[in-house]
Amino acid sequence: MDFCETLRSLNIEFTQNEPLSEHTTFKIGGPCDYFVKPTDLDQVIAVVNAAKENRIPYFILGNGSNLLVSDLGIEGAVISLAGFCGVTADGNTLTVLSGTKLSALCSFALEQSLGGMQYFWGIPGTVGGAVYMNAGAYGGEIKDILISVNALIDGEIKQLSAKECELSYRDSIFKRNGGIILSANFGLRPMQKEQIRAEMDTLIARRKDKQPLEFPSAGSTFKRPKDNFAGTLIEECGLKGYSVGGAMVSPKHAGFIVNTGGATASDVRRLIEYVKETVFMQKSVNLESEIIFVGR
Ligand SMILES: Cc1cc2nc3c(=O)[nH]c(=O)nc-3n(C[C@H](O)[C@H](O)[C@H](O)COP(=O)(O)OP(=O)(O)OC[C@H]3O[C@@H](n4cnc5c(N)ncnc54)[C@H](O)[C@@H]3O)c2cc1C
Structure with missing residues (x-):
C-alpha cells in the first residue's frame, strides 16, 4: 500500500499540497506534499511507520510558532500534532x-x-x-x-x-x-x-506592552547573546523599522522580525542576514538565530 492508501485505510486525516503559511504564526511557507493530522498515539506511530516504509521524509509540526518555512515548502509529510492533545x-x-x-x-x-x-x-x-x-x-x-x-x-x-x-x-x-x-x-x-491568575495577567500585560503582537512573527528572532540582549544591540545599530520586502525589524521591539503583509521566507532570510552582518560589524557580536529554518 502506498502512503495515501495506508492513511485512508487507517482513517487518518490528511491533505495534499497544503500551504504551510496557514500553519505558521509568521503566515509564511509554501506547500508540503502531505499534511497529516494524527489524533492518537496509534495514529502517530502508524503515520511515522508508513512514511518510513514509503521513504517519505517527515517533519513534526507543533503550532509552527518558532519556524520559518521556505517559500518552496517542505518535501514529504508534515505531521501536525495539533490534534494530539489532552x-x-x-x-x-x-x-x-x-x-x-x-x-x-x-x-x-x-x-x-x-x-x-x-x-x-x-x-x-x-x-x-x-x-x-x-x-x-x-x-x-x-x-x-x-x-x-x-x-x-x-x-x-x-x-x-x-x-x-x-x-x-x-x-x-x-x-x-x-x-x-x-x-x-x-x-x-x-x-x-x-x-496564579494575577501573575498570568501581569505577564500577558508585559508581553502586550513590549512585543509587536499585532503582526505575524515567530517570536524572538535571535538567541540572547552572552551578557546582552539581541533587541538592544539591533536597536543600537539603528535597525528598528529596517525592512526587506514585507519583512521588517519591529519598530516596537527590535528583537522581533515581523511580517507586515506578504513577506516571503526569502525576505526574512535576507533581513536576518543583514541584521547579523550589521551587528557583527558594529558590535562584534555574532547573533545566532533562535527561529528554525525548514524546507526545500
Ligand atoms: C508572539 C510570540 C511570542 C513568543 N514568545 C516566546 C517566549 O517568550 N519564550 C520562548 O521560549 N519562545 C517564544 N516564542 C517561540 C515559540 O512559541 C516557542 O519556541 C514554542 O515552544 C514553539 O512551539 P511550537 O509548538 O509552535 O513548535 P513549532 O514551531 O511547531 O516547532 C519548533 C521545533 O520543535 C519541533 N517539534 C515540535 N513539536 C515536536 C514534537 N512533539 N516532537 C519533536 N519535535 C517537535 C519541530 O519539529 C521544530 O523543529 C514565541 C513565539 C511567538 C510567535
Whole structure:
C-alpha cells in the first residue's frame, strides 16, 4: 500500500499540497506534499511507520510558532500534532500529550490551583515544541518543571528523565536525536488561584506592552547573546523599522522580525542576514538565530 492508501485505510486525516503559511504564526511557507493530522498515539506511530516504509521524509509540526518555512515548502509529510492533545492530573503532576497548546495547559493548571506553569502563558506553542526548544520567559523555563518525557526514538517508545532530555537555553536532546515527543510529565506546586491568575495577567500585560503582537512573527528572532540582549544591540545599530520586502525589524521591539503583509521566507532570510552582518560589524557580536529554518 502506498502512503495515501495506508492513511485512508487507517482513517487518518490528511491533505495534499497544503500551504504551510496557514500553519505558521509568521503566515509564511509554501506547500508540503502531505499534511497529516494524527489524533492518537496509534495514529502517530502508524503515520511515522508508513512514511518510513514509503521513504517519505517527515517533519513534526507543533503550532509552527518558532519556524520559518521556505517559500518552496517542505518535501514529504508534515505531521501536525495539533490534534494530539489532552491533559490529566495526578496530585501535583500533570501528564500532557505533546500537541496540547501551552495556553490550554496554563488554563488547566490554573483550574487545578497548581503553580509553576504561569510563565508560559502567552507563548503560542505546543508542549512538544516547548520541550524541544526548552521554551522560557520571565525567569521560568520548561527545564524547571519537567519530570520526564515519553518519546518515539528509533521506532521505540522510551521514557527520558528531565536530565536525559539535556535541556539548556533553547536546546534539548530532541534537536539531536530525531525523537518525536509524545507526552511530558510536569511537576507543579499547590498555589492560590488568585495568585496564579494575577501573575498570568501581569505577564500577558508585559508581553502586550513590549512585543509587536499585532503582526505575524515567530517570536524572538535571535538567541540572547552572552551578557546582552539581541533587541538592544539591533536597536543600537539603528535597525528598528529596517525592512526587506514585507519583512521588517519591529519598530516596537527590535528583537522581533515581523511580517507586515506578504513577506516571503526569502525576505526574512535576507533581513536576518543583514541584521547579523550589521551587528557583527558594529558590535562584534555574532547573533545566532533562535527561529528554525525548514524546507526545500
Ligand atoms: C508572539 C510570540 C511570542 C513568543 N514568545 C516566546 C517566549 O517568550 N519564550 C520562548 O521560549 N519562545 C517564544 N516564542 C517561540 C515559540 O512559541 C516557542 O519556541 C514554542 O515552544 C514553539 O512551539 P511550537 O509548538 O509552535 O513548535 P513549532 O514551531 O511547531 O516547532 C519548533 C521545533 O520543535 C519541533 N517539534 C515540535 N513539536 C515536536 C514534537 N512533539 N516532537 C519533536 N519535535 C517537535 C519541530 O519539529 C521544530 O523543529 C514565541 C513565539 C511567538 C510567535
